[in-house]
Amino acid sequence: MDLMPPPADDDAARRAGLAGRADAHAAVPLLNCLLREVAEPLPGAARPDGPRTYRLPHTRRLLRVRGARRPTAPEVHTAGSWRLLTHTELVKLVAEELRRHTGRSNHELPAEMLDSRDAVAALLAARDQAAPPDDLYRRSEQSLLTGHTHHPAPKARGGGPAASWLPYAPEAYARFPLTLLGVREDCLLDEGDTAALDRLGAAPPGYRLLPAHPWQLDLAADDLAPAFADGRLVRLGETRGAVWPTAAVRTVYAPGDDLFLKFSLDVRITNDVRRLWRHDLARLRATDTAVRDAFADGPAGGAWLSDRGHRTADFAVEQLAVVVRDGFDGRLAPGATPCLAAALVEGFDGDPLAASGRPDAWWEAYLSRVVPPVLAAFHRHGVVLEAHLQNTLIAFDADGLPVQALFRDAEGVKLLASPHRPDGPPTVTREAGWERLVYCLVVNHLMEIAAALADHHPGLDPWPAVRAELARHDLPEIPALLTAPTLPAKTNLLLRWTAADGADARYRPLPNPLSGHGPTC
Numbered sequence: 001m002d003l004m005p006p007p008a009d010d011d012a013a014r015r016a017g018l019a020g021r022a023d024a025h026a027a028v029p030l031l032n033c034l035l036r037e038v039a040e041p042l043p044g045a046a047r048p049d050g051p052r053t054y055r056l057p058h059t060r061r062l063l064r065v066r067g068a069r070r071p072t073a074p075e076v077h078t079a080g081s082w083r084l085l086t087h088t089e090l091v092k093l094v095a096e097e098l099r100r101h102t103g104r105s106n107h108e109l110p111a112e113m114l115d116s117r118d119a120v121a122a123l124l125a126a127r128d129q130a131a132p133p134d135d136l137y138r139r140s141e142q143s144l145l146t147g148h149t150h151h152p153a154p155k156a157r158g159g160g161p162a163a164s165w166l167p168y169a170p171e172a173y174a175r176f177p178l179t180l181l182g183v184r185e186d187c188l189l190d191e192g193d194t195a196a197l198d199r200l201g202a203a204p205p206g207y208r209l210l211p212a213h214p215w216q217l218d219l220a221a222d223d224l225a226p227a228f229a230d231g232r233l234v235r236l237g238e239t240r241g242a243v244w245p246t247a248a249v250r251t252v253y254a255p256g257d258d259l260f261l262k263f264s265l266d267v268r269i270t271n272d273v274r275r276l277w278r279h280d281l282a283r284l285r286a287t288d289t290a291v292r293d294a295f296a297d298g299p300a301g302g303a304w305l306s307d308r309g310h311r312t313a314d315f316a317v318e319q320l321a322v323v324v325r326d327g328f329d330g331r332l333a334p335g336a337t338p339c340l341a342a343a344l345v346e347g348f349d350g351d352p353l354a355a356s357g358r359p360d361a362w363w364e365a366y367l368s369r370v371v372p373p374v375l376a377a378f379h380r381h382g383v384v385l386e387a388h389l390q391n392t393l394i395a396f397d398a399d400g401l402p403v404q405a406l407f408r409d410a411e412g413v414k415l416l417a418s419p420h421r422p423d424g425p426p427t428v429t430r431e432a433g434w435e436r437l438v439y440c441l442v443v444n445h446l447m448e449i450a451a452a453l454a455d456h457h458p459g460l461d462p463w464p465a466v467r468a469e470l471a472r473h474d475l476p477e478i479p480a481l482l483t484a485p486t487l488p489a490k491t492n493l494l495l496r497w498t499a500a501d502g503a504d505a506r507y508r509p510l511p512n513p514l515s516g517h518g519p520t521c
Contacts, residue, residue: 021124023087024072025146026117031071032150033493034094037508038101039063051075058100061093069451070146087117094152098497106497109152112268116153120145122162123155126172133173133244136350140339141246141253142170143348148390149448151270151492158267165267168215170245177238178252178261179214181320182207183313184232192285192309194324196259200239207234210311211322213250213263220266220319227315247340247390248409250274251325258327260305260408264319271496276321280411281310283425284323288410290424294381295373301403302373303331307410325408333404336395345389345448352400353449359457360465362401366394366449367469369405374441375473378416384433386412388444434477435507439488442466442481443510450513463513470514487512 035041039054042062051064052071062077074090075082085093091113099105123145133139147154157165168174182203190208203209217224227233243252243261250265265274288307295304305326312321332338344353356362370392377383385391385407395404414436417427428436450462470478486509495506 018121018124018128022117022121025120025124026087026113026155027072027074027090028070028146029149029154030090030094030113030152030493031065031074033152033491034063034097035065035071036150036489036510037491037493038097056093056097059093059097061097063093069149069448069455088114094493098493102494102498104498106499108499109496111159112153112156112496115159116156119155119157119162122166123169123171126166126169130173132349137338137340138244138253139348139350140343142173142244143340143343144247144346145171146346148270148492149345150444150490152496154270156268160267164218165215168213168245168249170247170249173244175242175244176214177240177242178211178254179217179238180236181210181212182234182236183210183320187232187313187315188311189314189317190309190311191281192288192324194309194311196257196324197311197322199257200254201236203236204234208311209236210313210320211239211261212320213252213265215267216250216263216265216319220316223319224316227313232313232315247342253327258329260325260327262307262323262325264321266319271492275318276310276312276323276411278317281312281317281321284310284410286425287413287415290381290383290415291377291385291410291413294377294383297380298376299372301369301405303404303406305331305406305408307408331406333395333397336397336403338393338395338406340390341392341394341445341449342389344394345452347452352394352396352402353452354456355400356453356456359453359460363450363453363462363465364469366402367446367465369394369402370445371441371469372473373405373407374437375470375475378433378437379473379475382416382418382427382430382433384414384416384428384437386414386440387437388440389448392445435488438481439490439507442514443487443489447513467514481514483515484512485515486510487514 035054040057042053042055051066053062053064055062064075065071066073074085076085076093091110095110133142166172167176180201185206185208188208197211198209200211201209224233241256243254245252249269251260251262253260264276267274284307291304292306295302307323307325310321310323339352344351347354374385374387377385386409387407391407391409391412393406394402395406397403414428414433415425416430416433446466453462454460467482470482488507489510491506491508
């Protein structure tokens with residue numbers, strides 16, 4: 001039987017529904033940024049389960065939203081009434097406020113905000129036609145449709161057509177083979193333990209194997225053409241098995257080899273173009289060694305997925321670099337199932353946080369696995385882990401209780417100045433390192449998990465357990481952390497608007513729930 005196309009009215013309704021869903025997803029992190037970094041809450045303007053009203057101080061506009069953790073339905077007050085904003089109108093409102101707030105114009109960031117929203121629409125359409133993965137871990141890594149909770153354009157994909165990036169998008173449940181290249185041996189740069197790369201295929205005599213991300217090969221095609229023409233590079237086909245991208249987009253997991261591989265990707269994702277920069281590669285081994293030493297001497301309940309080596313070509317060091325990262329074998333607690341911490345905040349099918357029947361016990365177990373390794377690495381070894389939601393995996397037992405925290409990504413790690421590493425990678429002061437640790441661990445991570453848990457269990461106050469866990473650790477900074485009126489919150493919206501370097505973190509004070517100055521959830 002021939003299938004008739006859907007009626008035009010049904011198709012229009014489907015498109016409208018898709019547009020509304022995309023607007024809603026894209027508005028959440030943009031509103032979170034605006035309300036945290038610029039807007040002024042009006043006293044007494046919020047009602048339980050009702051809208052919250054804010055003043056935009058530089059345009060003198062009134063804005064109201066519904067919801068706290070995931071603000072929705074933005075409205076602006078005009079001509080004596082409230083009017084619902086589309087995402088495009090919200091972007092214009094934000095841009096005008098920032099232009100007056102900073103005295104600077106920026107045409108790039110509004111375009112990224114719109115690109116992020118359009119990317120969400122493309123992802124939603126793709127997911128409507130795809131089945132989610134059966135594997136819980138993969139489902140968690142590929143669940144983030146909203147993404148970074150406080151970034152103005154978390155899903156921007158460089159402005160390219162969706163067809164160029166959808167085949168590699170974790171949010172569309174992508175899986176694909178890697179392209180295998182041969183690099184002439186006299187052009188190879190190899191550092192650390194990269195033996196796993198040679199097991200992905202076979203290279204002809206005089207060449208070494210180098211896997212490549214097919215999206216990056218497309219992006220760098222013009223630059224690499226001379227190397228293919230003169231034989232410094234040869235194409236060797238594809239990997240036997242498929243890999244799938246993690247939430248980081250450029251990092252993939254090869255399940256058949258139990259191996260993570262991190263590639264360069266010449267696309268701006270959140271604050272940075274995600275290329276493996278030469279200066280980061282140069283210090284990667286020393287940084288990773290410092291972290292491995294810290295975890296070898298650290299408390300039980302934590303594990304480090306080591307970035308144990310990297311390989312590239314000397315004529316395209318950054319463009320073709322690949323970092324070899326540990327898989328789970330020998331690191332994951334027996335019988336446990338890992339999940340991405342960021343997915344627990346956004347929610348996904350099978351989410352252990354949403355299924356927690358004993359939230360107090362669940363939360364205490366979570367804190368006891370996440371907090372001690374981070375604080376021990378800092379205090380005993382001068383290692384500042386970037387323990388934010390996307391760099392932390394939480395392993396759960398069969399009952400859904402957290403039993404282990406696994407941390408990853410040596411590129412984001414900072415080291416404190418120490419006489420034991422005078423010739424090592426660049427270091428930061430203890431004060432700067434502590435500020436970064438508090439932002440990553442407490443503000444970006446624990447505050448978000450606590451709020452999500454409280455959403456599922458109204459009436460739960462998650463902060464006494466956080467205070468108790470922190471107070472167990474004998475660090476000189478802890479008493480001040482527990483009593484300070486504010487915590488440092490990274491200003492991603494203002495950072496991007498002023499075109500600051502992505503690594504140049506800037507913070508604004510956020511009320512501290514640990515001291516009773518902020519919301520309890």
